[in-house]
Amino acid sequence: MGLDQLKTQLSSLDPRLYQIASLSTLLLYGLIWLYFDISVTQIAVTIGTALLTQYAGTRYYNLSAFDPKSPLISALSLCLLLRTDHLAVAALASFIAIGSKFVIRWKNKHVFNPTNLALVVMIGSGLGWISPGQWGQVAWFGFLIACLGSLVVTRAARADVTLAFLSFYVGLLFARAAWLGDPLTIPLHQIESGALLIFAFFMISDPKTTPDSRTGRIIYALLVTLAALYVQFGLFHPNGPLWGLIACAPLVPVIDYLFQDVRYSWSSPSNGSPPVYTLCPAACSLPLSQPRRFL
Amino acid sequence: MRRIAVPLLTLFIGLCTWSSEASAFCGFYVGKADTKLFNKASEVAIARHDNKTVITMANDFKGDVKEFAMVVPVPTVLEKEQIHVGDPAVLKHLADYSAPRLVEYFDENPCRRYDMLQDRMGAMKSMAPAAAEAKRERDQVLGVTVEAQYLVGEYDILILSAKESAGLETWLTDNGYRIPAGASSVLHSYLKQNLKFFVAKVNLGEQAKLGLTHLRPLQIAFESPKFMLPIRLGTVNADGAQELFIYFLTKQGRVETTNYRTVRLPDAQEIPLYVKDKFGDFYRDLFTQQVKRESERGVFMEYAWDMNWCDPCAANPLSAEELRGLGVFWQDNVGGPQRGRSMPMAQSVFLTRLHVRYDAAHFPEDLMFQETSDRSNFQARYILRHPWTGTDECPAATAYRQQLRDRYEREAQTLATLTGWNIGEIRKTMNIAALPVGDENKWYQRLWKN
Numbered sequence: 001m002g003l004d005q006l007k008t009q010l011s012s013l014d015p016r017l018y019q020i021a022s023l024s025t026l027l028l029y030g031l032i033w034l035y036f037d038i039s040v041t042q043i044a045v046t047i048g049t050a051l052l053t054q055y056a057g058t059r060y061y062n063l064s065a066f067d068p069k070s071p072l073i074s075a076l077s078l079c080l081l082l083r084t085d086h087l088a089v090a091a092l093a094s095f096i097a098i099g100s101k102f103v104i105r106w107k108n109k110h111v112f113n114p115t116n117l118a119l120v121v122m123i124g125s126g127l128g129w130i131s132p133g134q135w136g137q138v139a140w141f142g143f144l145i146a147c148l149g150s151l152v153v154t155r156a157a158r159a160d161v162t163l164a165f166l167s168f169y170v171g172l173l174f175a176r177a178a179w180l181g182d183p184l185t186i187p188l189h190q191i192e193s194g195a196l197l198i199f200a201f202f203m204i205s206d207p208k209t210t211p212d213s214r215t216g217r218i219i220y221a222l223l224v225t226l227a228a229l230y231v232q233f234g235l236f237h238p239n240g241p242l243w244g245l246i247a248c249a250p251l252v253p254v255i256d257y258l259f260q261d262v263r264y265s266w267s268s269p270s271n272g273s274p275p276v277y278t279l280c281p282a283a284c285s286l287p288l289s290q291p292r293r294f295l
Numbered sequence: 296m297r298r299i300a301v302p303l304l305t306l307f308i309g310l311c312t313w314s315s316e317a318s319a320f321c322g323f324y325v326g327k328a329d330t331k332l333f334n335k336a337s338e339v340a341i342a343r344h345d346n347k348t349v350i351t352m353a354n355d356f357k358g359d360v361k362e363f364a365m366v367v368p369v370p371t372v373l374e375k376e377q378i379h380v381g382d383p384a385v386l387k388h389l390a391d392y393s394a395p396r397l398v399e400y401f402d403e404n405p406c407r408r409y410d411m412l413q414d415r416m417g418a419m420k421s422m423a424p425a426a427a428e429a430k431r432e433r434d435q436v437l438g439v440t441v442e443a444q445y446l447v448g449e450y451d452i453l454i455l456s457a458k459e460s461a462g463l464e465t466w467l468t469d470n471g472y473r474i475p476a477g478a479s480s481v482l483h484s485y486l487k488q489n490l491k492f493f494v495a496k497v498n499l500g501e502q503a504k505l506g507l508t509h510l511r512p513l514q515i516a517f518e519s520p521k522f523m524l525p526i527r528l529g530t531v532n533a534d535g536a537q538e539l540f541i542y543f544l545t546k547q548g549r550v551e552t553t554n555y556r557t558v559r560l561p562d563a564q565e566i567p568l569y570v571k572d573k574f575g576d577f578y579r580d581l582f583t584q585q586v587k588r589e590s591e592r593g594v595f596m597e598y599a600w601d602m603n604w605c606d607p608c609a610a611n612p613l614s615a616e617e618l619r620g621l622g623v624f625w626q627d628n629v630g631g632p633q634r635g636r637s638m639p640m641a642q643s644v645f646l647t648r649l650h651v652r653y654d655a656a657h658f659p660e661d662l663m664f665q666e667t668s669d670r671s672n673f674q675a676r677y678i679l680r681h682p683w684t685g686t687d688e689c690p691a692a693t694a695y696r697q698q699l700r701d702r703y704e705r706e707a708q709t710l711a712t713l714t715g716w717n718i719g720e721i722r723k724t725m726n727i728a729a730l731p732v733g734d735e736n737k738w739y740q741r742l743w744k745n
Contacts, residue, residue: 238553
């Protein structure tokens, strides 16, 4: 089988399978090598609750079929990020994440990214915490490669918002370092967070919670970046991007109103029509044809 | 010329039921690893709750006190009442209480009870008065403002703010502080982040009046959302890596770094008996091995425990008065727990002890922290297991003696892995070769033994 054939075959797979594989590998690596503070029982409870909630929601709202892939991605992200001493908290987080997709909706789109909402509720209430510094360089770099690889292989639908966010965020961190006269090792160290990667590749890119048009999404990425940096350097609070995204999520309907475009849907995934202008030509010139996440 | 001796060290920035009789832990506490084992070690205690922070900076300065000076970035201009001189004994007590520890078990006569571990409880023990006009003008030219000036205990304290780092650097040099080359860019960064500088040196007259021969820890109290320790000045021009011990006293739970990996040290490992006499060397080498394993970028947790108790205790838990002395302001019950009572008063203080070996290459950024809701206990504890040496004969005793050599081998390998010591040397010191060889036949040889 030639390389092109392999690529075609991979591209035809559901991109979420690729995501599930990379998240699972990372979780295993974290457990075995980095001693992540999470028990196998907690992983089972998190995943089990997510699947059950998805199943219950599917039945209650009479949706076509139960699909475990999306809740699995949410649950794996929670396992990678959320730390708690209590299994009940892990279950509650999973329930909030998946349940919010069915309940908190605006014009047939859910408002908050499920993982993001659950994490913010848990750390805001003090029931759990996130350990953003626990990754180390090897895991971080490996995961970065896997995430970038997934964008290319799966031609993800919302690569523009991911790349725009990363460009703004990293660019502004470097700009801050230049203003302070800090060595470049400092911003490089600051971006070395696994939580940042999960955020950029798995949360902000959720097609159901991002604006419909590409221009809207670029503006959205900029707003989230500014909010994240304000939380980090203005309020001196960790996990800035998570708070930034939750704060900006309610703005999506407004952005959609200002920049109207085709609504993302299951049957005809779309990236929106080409923008009149773009802040991020490189990101936006990627071939984008398949949906990345849904519901 | 005064020297910056502690180049800025530092700065800003399951619940267990307890009874005096019961203890889940087996073994006697026999030793601990002192912080003095490590060269160039600084110790800082941080009590923090709701953005209110009290930092105690220990001082183990050994040279001439005339040479001593300390420059610490702080988030706010401190009033005189926000600066205090602490009791070194309390900090020493905190260090002893949380130190990595060695415990020992004694195997029982296998003939009496093969399951020989007996639960034993760890015993519960308990600057210039008025600046000249010309000087003020000079200060203005340099853009340095002396925001405040205090005499606290044996220390002269200045709080400086500055418009730009070059002026601050010149001011410090003019006033007799030796600033390491390369500090300028770090000062610049801190100034841009709107930090002030807390400068302390020893007032010799006051020190003589107080009759002190050592320097007591300086304490500062302030309110700021910043939960961090600025270590960057300390890495400028530093000769090799430095050690820092940080003790956090918090209400909710364990503290960890948000921008570096916080790693638990290996704990509860059984190691050879001879380590009892060289536990210090053992712990120092174990720590170095762990630093290497984390590519010199890790922050290590040595202790995390509810302040109410310990098991085993390397030292008594701190009293409420001692905790108050370290800045624990949120306890209403000043009386503290009564010794000898079966249930102590809830102290709502959780202690986290972190140990970091840092240099500029591996720790480019200041240490940032967060308090988590994790209240699970952790201690760096190492175990000596004494064999039973009786002469009784029974099948269980024979089996027991046969497995001893394997057990010693395991302990030797554990020790080699933890410390990087030579396995051959360890075996020699343990004299494993002289031990009776057990039944070395394979299982199938035993099965069809003629």
